[in-house]
Amino acid sequence: MFEVSNQPPPLEPYSLFASDIVLREAVKRERAGWAEDGLSALGAKLGKPETIQLGFDANKYTPTLRTLDRYGHRLDEVDYHPAWHALMGIALRAGLHSSPWADPKPGAHVARAAGTYMLNQIESGVYCPLAMTYGSVPSLRFAPAIAAEWLPKIFGRHYDRRFRPAKEKTSVLIGMGMTENQGGSDLRTNSTRAEPAGDGSFRLHGHKWFLSVPMCDAFLVLAQSAKGLSCFLLPRWTPDGERNGLQILRLKDKLGNRSNASSEVEFDGAFAQLVGEEGRGVPTIIEMAGHTRLDCCIGSSSLMRQAVAQAVHHARHRTAFQRRLIDQPLMTNVLADLALECEAATVLSMRLARAYDESDEISTVFRRVVTPAGKFWICKRAPAVTLEAMEVLGGSGYIEESIMPRLYREAPVNSIWEGSGNVMCLDVLRAIERTPKAAEVLRHELGETGDARLKAFAERLQQRLRAADRNDESQARVLVRDLVLALQAALLIKHSPAAVADAFCASRLGGEGGGAFGALPRGLDLRALAERAAPLN
Numbered sequence: 001m002f003e004v005s006n007q008p009p010p011l012e013p014y015s016l017f018a019s020d021i022v023l024r025e026a027v028k029r030e031r032a033g034w035a036e037d038g039l040s041a042l043g044a045k046l047g048k049p050e051t052i053q054l055g056f057d058a059n060k061y062t063p064t065l066r067t068l069d070r071y072g073h074r075l076d077e078v079d080y081h082p083a084w085h086a087l088m089g090i091a092l093r094a095g096l097h098s099s100p101w102a103d104p105k106p107g108a109h110v111a112r113a114a115g116t117y118m119l120n121q122i123e124s125g126v127y128c129p130l131a132m133t134y135g136s137v138p139s140l141r142f143a144p145a146i147a148a149e150w151l152p153k154i155f156g157r158h159y160d161r162r163f164r165p166a167k168e169k170t171s172v173l174i175g176m177g178m179t180e181n182q183g184g185s186d187l188r189t190n191s192t193r194a195e196p197a198g199d200g201s202f203r204l205h206g207h208k209w210f211l212s213v214p215m216c217d218a219f220l221v222l223a224q225s226a227k228g229l230s231c232f233l234l235p236r237w238t239p240d241g242e243r244n245g246l247q248i249l250r251l252k253d254k255l256g257n258r259s260n261a262s263s264e265v266e267f268d269g270a271f272a273q274l275v276g277e278e279g280r281g282v283p284t285i286i287e288m289a290g291h292t293r294l295d296c297c298i299g300s301s302s303l304m305r306q307a308v309a310q311a312v313h314h315a316r317h318r319t320a321f322q323r324r325l326i327d328q329p330l331m332t333n334v335l336a337d338l339a340l341e342c343e344a345a346t347v348l349s350m351r352l353a354r355a356y357d358e359s360d361e362i363s364t365v366f367r368r369v370v371t372p373a374g375k376f377w378i379c380k381r382a383p384a385v386t387l388e389a390m391e392v393l394g395g396s397g398y399i400e401e402s403i404m405p406r407l408y409r410e411a412p413v414n415s416i417w418e419g420s421g422n423v424m425c426l427d428v429l430r431a432i433e434r435t436p437k438a439a440e441v442l443r444h445e446l447g448e449t450g451d452a453r454l455k456a457f458a459e460r461l462q463q464r465l466r467a468a469d470r471n472d473e474s475q476a477r478v479l480v481r482d483l484v485l486a487l488q489a490a491l492l493i494k495h496s497p498a499a500v501a502d503a504f505c506a507s508r509l510g511g512e513g514g515g516a517f518g519a520l521p522r523g524l525d526l527r528a529l530a531e532r533a534a535p536l537n
């Protein structure tokens, strides 16, 4: 038998909080310093070998659909591996599904963002129900009576896996049904019908082409009523304690996100209650989408963090050609570049999360413009980062026993769901055009860094934002990318070590973009960048 040598130790146990200096700085800076103890405990729990194993198990033993019972009665239930339930238990105990609403205070959305940032590194599938439940609250508040009934259960921290009517449970989860077969982004094509039942409730007939986490306790669903597209709450059980008319046709066979069930469903006269004004379904459910899009930014940033942490860890322990990989100049460049991308994504996501904590005009405008912008660019960067980080591990990175293939398969989904890339860019154009003070708020965010490179870049950007052809859709990706790069540069200049800000401005503001990682120019402190990303407790 050969002797095993020159292999890194597994990155476990470790604290996902203590070992992440960028996250710790962001939590403090964005006003969630009070949450450090809780985040520290959660980070340590997530980094234990047994918790890491739950992530592997939940993805290996994927959910299965039970359509009918042995006699042919409809069941429409999905079974999950115990690892899924264990991870959900950890998440709900930490309040990652609703804590900012249950216990609002300055920094509450930031603290939750930091928690989900860590959880998502260990297992991404569970993030989906957490994000949707979190996002559902502002939409549900359009219907005070429904909110009064459901919010106390949504705030519950004791995960209740049972498939029972909500009133019997200690906590509930909320999903979202917008996308139909004939059209997803273009919600006006929704064909599901809502008919008044005569008692104030509605009955829904139709289908949804994508409905994730079908074992959620209720869903916010769009359907056409007499006054147009409206938003409804559709529970899995009727008020009479019967299974509601939601039939799960099949589970999707997905590229990644495999621990999580996503389904195709039909509504057969399903009981539902109107949420918000009839005919104003999109403005009602868009409140939810804003929050889930924030979660896409956090989720993609955290996938990058896990990929970079694994890559730097590997390179610190593996030797090739008589040197540790991290000391090989070209590898130092690759790691530094990856770390840079991850830090830029993380600082912007956490800054954005703070905008969700605040209700002043600047925060409102910032949320409106930067949520879709960040979702576009940060989510686009995650597949590239996870791919390059995988290569740092050499052949071992391609093997399922490492987490890298799972990160790589997961990476594209945040870009696709909750509004795909182009749709996000068009939304940014709309937001800038229609939001009074958008230009002023962006100028304020980008100003006063004293950095000449950013000043020149931001001035060119402002000119494009004022130009007659600013709404040219064919150029929207370029504009949104540059907007995000400018915001990231401003944050790094203000808050990160000079080595980080220098490298970012030198490599990201010159317009090269899009090439392979590891092309940072000479004269930068690349070693400092790579070391900063090392997951050291």
Ligand SMILES: Cc1cc2nc3c(=O)[nH]c(=O)nc-3n(C[C@H](O)[C@H](O)[C@H](O)COP(=O)(O)OP(=O)(O)OC[C@H]3O[C@@H](n4cnc5c(N)ncnc54)[C@H](O)[C@@H]3O)c2cc1C
Pocket (backbone or CB within 6 Å): 175, 176, 177, 178, 179, 180, 183, 184, 185, 186, 210, 211, 212, 213, 254, 257, 262, 413, 416, 417, 418, 419, 420, 421, 422, 423, 426
């Ligand atoms: C794993 C997974 C889980 C999901 N879970 C849910 C769920 O729980 N609930 C739910 O409602 N949906 C869910 N979705 C659906 C998802 O939100 C949609 O797939 C997504 O919004 C895109 O809609 P679509 O698939 O109909 O694509 P389309 O709307 O057909 O878009 C296809 C492409 O065209 C682009 N495009 C669209 N319009 C324009 C335009 N005007 N100009 C330029 N380009 C354009 C889009 O950006 C996209 O790249 C899920 C999807 C996935 C992959």
